[in-house]
Amino acid sequence: MQQDKAPAPTAGPMDARAWTQRLLRYREPSNWRSIVEIGISIVPLAALWVAMWLFYRYGFWWVTLLLSIPAAGFLVRLFMIQHDCGHGSFFRHRFLNDWTGRALGVLTFTPYDFWRRTHAIHHATSGNLERRGIGDIDTLTVNEYLALSRWGRVKYWLYRNPVVMFGIGPAYMFIIQHRLPVGMMRAGWGPWLSTQATNAVAALIAGLLIWQIGIGAFLLVHLPVTILAATMGVWLFYVQHQFEHTSWEDNTTWNLHEVALHGSSHYVLPGVLRWFTANIGIHHVHHLCSRIPYYRLGRVLRENPELNEIGRVTMWESVKAVRLVLWDENAKKLISFRDMRKMQRA
Numbered sequence: 001m002q003q004d005k006a007p008a009p010t011a012g013p014m015d016a017r018a019w020t021q022r023l024l025r026y027r028e029p030s031n032w033r034s035i036v037e038i039g040i041s042i043v044p045l046a047a048l049w050v051a052m053w054l055f056y057r058y059g060f061w062w063v064t065l066l067l068s069i070p071a072a073g074f075l076v077r078l079f080m081i082q083h084d085c086g087h088g089s090f091f092r093h094r095f096l097n098d099w100t101g102r103a104l105g106v107l108t109f110t111p112y113d114f115w116r117r118t119h120a121i122h123h124a125t126s127g128n129l130e131r132r133g134i135g136d137i138d139t140l141t142v143n144e145y146l147a148l149s150r151w152g153r154v155k156y157w158l159y160r161n162p163v164v165m166f167g168i169g170p171a172y173m174f175i176i177q178h179r180l181p182v183g184m185m186r187a188g189w190g191p192w193l194s195t196q197a198t199n200a201v202a203a204l205i206a207g208l209l210i211w212q213i214g215i216g217a218f219l220l221v222h223l224p225v226t227i228l229a230a231t232m233g234v235w236l237f238y239v240q241h242q243f244e245h246t247s248w249e250d251n252t253t254w255n256l257h258e259v260a261l262h263g264s265s266h267y268v269l270p271g272v273l274r275w276f277t278a279n280i281g282i283h284h285v286h287h288l289c290s291r292i293p294y295y296r297l298g299r300v301l302r303e304n305p306e307l308n309e310i311g312r313v314t315m316w317e318s319v320k321a322v323r324l325v326l327w328d329e330n331a332k333k334l335i336s337f338r339d340m341r342k343m344q345r346a
Contacts, residue, residue: 016255016257016258016260016261016262016288017257019257019261019288019307020257020260020288020289022304023285023288023289023292023300024289026289026292026296026299026300027089027289027291027292027293028092029089029090029091029092029293030293031091031092031096033293033295034081034090034091034293037081037295038078038081038100041074041077041078041081042074042078044070044074045071045074045075045078048067048070048071048074049071049221049222049225051067052064052067052068052071052221052225053213053217053221055067056217056220056221057213057217061220064220064221065220065224068221068224068225068228069228071225072224072225072226072228072229072232073229073232073276074276075107075108075225075226075229076229076232076233076236076276076277077275077276077277077278078104078107078108079104079108079110079229079233080277080278080280080294081100081104081278081294082100082101082104082105082108082110082112082115083119083278083280084097084278084293084294085097085098085100085101085104085112086101086112086115086116086119086120087290087291088291089290089291089292089293089294090293098112098113101116102197102198105198106198106201106202106205108174108229109174109175109178109198109202109226109230110174110178110198111178111181111191111194111195111197111198111199112194112198113190113191113193113194114178114181114184114190114191114194114195115178115194117184117187117190117191118134118135118183118184119135121134121135122134122135122136123287123290124256126241126259126260126263126264126287127241127246127247127248127249127254127259127260127263128248128249128250128251128254128259129141129248129249129250129251129254129327130250130251131251133183134183136241137237137238137241137242138156138159139242139248139325139326139327139334140156140325140326140327141326141327141328141329142326142327142328142329142335142340142343143329145326145340156325157337160325162322165234165238165322166231166234166235166238167231169234170227170230170231170233170234171227171230171231173230173234174226174229174230174233175226175227175230178195178198179195179199180195181194181195206218206222209222232277236267236277236280236281238322239265239267239281239313239318239321240264240265240267240280240281240283241263241264241265241283242321242324242334243265243311243313243317243318243321243324243334244321244324244333244334245262245311245332245333246262246263246264246265246311246333246334247259247262247263247332248263248327248329248332257288259287260284260287260288261284261287261288261310261311262284262310262311263287263311264283264284264286264287264311265281265283265284265311265312265313266281266282266283266284266285266307266308266309266310266311266312266313267280267281267282267283267313267318268281268312268313268314268315269281269315274298278294278295279294279295279297279298280294282297282298282300282301283311284307284310284311285297285300285301285307321334323336323337323338324336325337326339326340328340328343
């Protein structure tokens with residue numbers, strides 16, 4: 001008698017390695033789709049930029065500032081395309097990915113090759129307590145914070161303060177810090193070439209625009225867009241790994257796949273925000289398989305509904321997560337300064 005075949009094994013929602021294998025079929029990008037994605041992002045941004053300048057020229061500067069909001073949304077979307085290029089997931093060929101990423105890096109003020117290296121380190125070390133420091137938000141454990149001097153605690157408090165984290169910090173990072181290969185100053189000529197070439201091309205384009213429309217018009221049009229987009233980008237990156245039940249482990253227990261699935265959030269956003277942020281909120285899937293183009297991430301969730309509830313963070317929960325600043329190694333979760341003080345009193 002012919003025996004019945006055993007059912008094929010399925011990847012359970014907690015089986016991170018199996019999920020990684022299951023997601024491989026979504027990796028193949030479509031070059032035509034990618035070209036369309038660039039077009040529907042960069043053309044509206046250019047049109048908005050011209051409209052902002054025209055409104056400024058005829059005295060309606062307040063309309064210029066209002067239009068900076070959607071313009072910043074399109075700039076964020078271009079950064080996400082650059083992000084996919086860095087993972088080699090936007091086009092089928094590396095040449096197209098790299099040169100598209102380098103061109104977009106001029107617009108986003110983000111040196112592509114330098115950023116790609118630091119971001120690769122982030123993916124390879126995310127959630128590892130002993131490999132923090134490159135491409136992530138600085139996060140201390142409770143014991144590390146308590147071991148600091150008074151001045152050390154003040155500096156960390158300032159760093160994690162929302163005014164600094166989402167106000168001063170993004171502008172400093174994208175306008176000033178990215179002008180040098182900070183974190184890789186001694187890593188050879190590659191990071192320096194990336195940053196300085198980006199600086200040179202950006203300065204040339206800015207110089208031509210200032211020559212044509214004047215420095216006042218250029219700053220009022222471009223600076224708000226850049227700062228708003230930088231703030232949006234830092235907020236998204238923050239929420240992706242800074243939520244209560246994220247995952248941090250030391251070297252002995254750290255597992256790349258488990259931390260990718262459970263240490264990255266599924267940030268639930270309205271449809272229009274998902275579009276502008278290029279599905280980056282589906283971050284747990286992205287960390288499990290970074291070669292999936294962003295325009296396939298929604299399909300991943302539709303066809304694998306088990307992934308919907310893992311790392312789920314709503315918009316309100318993301319706002320509340322801003323107060324979570326320290327990793328409690330005993331409770332295995334992020335806590336606030338107030339929670340730490342309660343623990344000390346107890």
